[in-house]
Amino acid sequence: MSDNLPTEAHAPSSVNHVVFNVADIEESHDFWTRIIGFTHVGSLDNNPNFRFYAGRVDGEIVSHHDLALVQSEEVTKPEGEWSMRPSRLGANHIAITWPTREAWLHQVEWLRLNDIKFHVRLDHGMTHSVYVSDPNGIGIEVLYEVPEEIWMNNIHEGLNYAARIDTPEDQPIQDNVDYKVFSS
Numbered sequence: 428m429s430d431n432l433p434t435e436a437h438a439p440s441s442v443n444h445v446v447f448n449v450a451d452i453e454e455s456h457d458f459w460t461r462i463i464g465f466t467h468v469g470s471l472d473n474n475p476n477f478r479f480y481a482g483r484v485d486g487e488i489v490s491h492h493d494l495a496l497v498q499s500e501e502v503t504k505p506e507g508e509w510s511m512r513p514s515r516l517g518a519n520h521i522a523i524t525w526p527t528r529e530a531w532l533h534q535v536e537w538l539r540l541n542d543i544k545f546h547v548r549l550d551h552g553m554t555h556s557v558y559v560s561d562p563n564g565i566g567i568e569v570l571y572e573v574p575e576e577i578w579m580n581n582i583h584e585g586l587n588y589a590a591r592i593d594t595p596e597d598q599p600i601q602d603n604v605d606y607k608v609f610s611s
């Protein structure tokens with residue numbers, strides 16, 4: 428036995444990508460590209476229904492992939508509508524970052540124009556977030572990050588903060604930048 432064997436885990440830097448099993452690849456491809464805005468960057472040579480997608484910053488692709496979708500005939504869609512309350516095992520939701528507040532406002536308006544249901548909208552302390560779901564009932568948090576100095580000194584308090592925001596259908600989308608500061 429080597430003396431150099433690890434005695435604890437090494438901290439990862441972040442989540443790299445997620446892979447979703449989907450019932451209908453064309454339905455999910457349309458949602459994740461046209462509605463959410465990811466770019467299709469490639470597929471498996473031996474399975475065109477296993478596809479990879481990446482986001483962009485300033486128009487440029489900045490990762491090999493953030494998301495993959497694979498069609499599976501064996502999977503069944505979950506029953507009922509997505510909810511923040513735990514109702515199934517596995518992922519509750521995935522959160523996707525838009526690069527700026529302006530980009531996020533654009534995207535939220537685009538979702539509304541496409542009749543994507545807002546399950547809930549929150550000022551989440553560290554983020555401003557709209558929760559939607561994909562055709563397979565996967566929860567998606569559409570967010571932008573508020574400036575780091577708002578939450579960095581008290582992440583615990585930020586994590587516990589959630590103020591519900593209404594988005595009246597007949598009014599432009601408002602977003603309050605009077606961010607609550609979480610201090611130690």
Ligand SMILES: [Fe+2]
Pocket residue numbers: 520522568
């Ligand atoms: Fe979240």
